[in-house]
Amino acid sequence: MKLGTQVLTLIKLEAKLEWKNRQAITSLLVYSLASIYISYLSFRQVLDPVTWNALFWIIMLFAGTNAIAKSFLQESKGLQFFYYSMLPPQAVILSKIFYNILLLSILGGINFFIYSMIFQSPVQNNEQYLIGLVLGSIGLSSTLTLVAGIVSKANNNAALVAILGFPLLFPLLLIIMRFTGNAVSGYSWAINQSWCGLLLLLNGIIIILSYLLFPYLWKE
């Protein structure tokens, strides 16, 4: 319960800080819009649904990496020390993960809307696709948040987030592309639910691991 309130307070604080300085959010939006538009200029149209889906998730991967890589970098040493002395590390990592899930889900929603407009959407089951989008955002955010935490203790080099994070995201991306690919083809829920279960399981594993491992990073 105490952990819950700490996490909630931290998420609110993070959101407030982000809103105060909207430059970060704006730059994220522009980054994804530019990625989508570059894809449009190079592909013109995507007729194959598999390619359509894969391209979307690649854009999401890069946008997500860009969004989350900075989640520990932007904090000053002083603020980190304040957190360290006031809060358990579990509260810090969980608040970061949940905040990034929120951020990436919203960003993913906007991306999906614009992407579907620019490239004609072949998605037949939109609800399922949106569920996949949220589940994928959970996996991407939790993995990349822990990696950003690791990198923040290493040498604060944002490029390292991609190097460390991408290979770890292979299983997640494969499962999410399969799940959303089925949504594109409009398969029934009965066929797709095992993939959904697998995604939930994987997300659970990632969050539990972050919860267990982050305290070892945090102590200095």
Added chain:
Amino acid sequence: MTSNNKTIARAWWWKALAIAMLIYTFIMGFLGTVPAMPIINESIRNLYFHVTMWMGMITLMFINVIYSIKYLRSGKLYDDLVGEESARMAMVFAGAGLVTGMIWANFTWGAPWVNDPQLNGTAATMLIYAAYFILRNAITDEIKRARIGSVYGIFAFVMMFVFIMIIPKMNDSLHPGKGGNPGFNKYDLDSNMRMVFYPAVIGWTLLGVWMMSLRVRLRKIEEKIHNA
């Protein structure tokens, strides 16, 4: 615990066992009888050299993750050293497995690289451990490097385990025994190959562990010279 491990590492019997098993593997692997099969032909002998690399790699990765956990619990740099060196040896085995597999695939499947879960799994493993070493090299402080490396190693191991163990079960594979293909036990009716395969697994795995323990000792000597 550590001294106990060192005693086992210095013991001679398992090294002798490794050499004996490998000599047996090479003699029986090249001279022993194998079932005559279309397409695979004599290349079936690669079973003793290719599949065993995979087993050695998995064993070394297990050692890596066990010692990473041990390091986080104990804080002894020796544990981290064993973890790092077993990851390095796992990379060597992954590379050897990939090369032997590519040669084999070129003869039997017609191409050195096909979209197969096992191949993707090995490629992902090598990328992950390459990232692990990049991360370690980016940190100069010894204790920090050990701690952060261990954290990444544990996380990476679990993700990789998901990748190489679960994903292939849900995709089609060209490998025997998967995706509706007959397993190798179908080919090997008289179990002649088993008599070579199991010793080969033991021999190669022990060789990997031996090489790893030699690297650990070398690193300790280097450290002593450096500090003297």
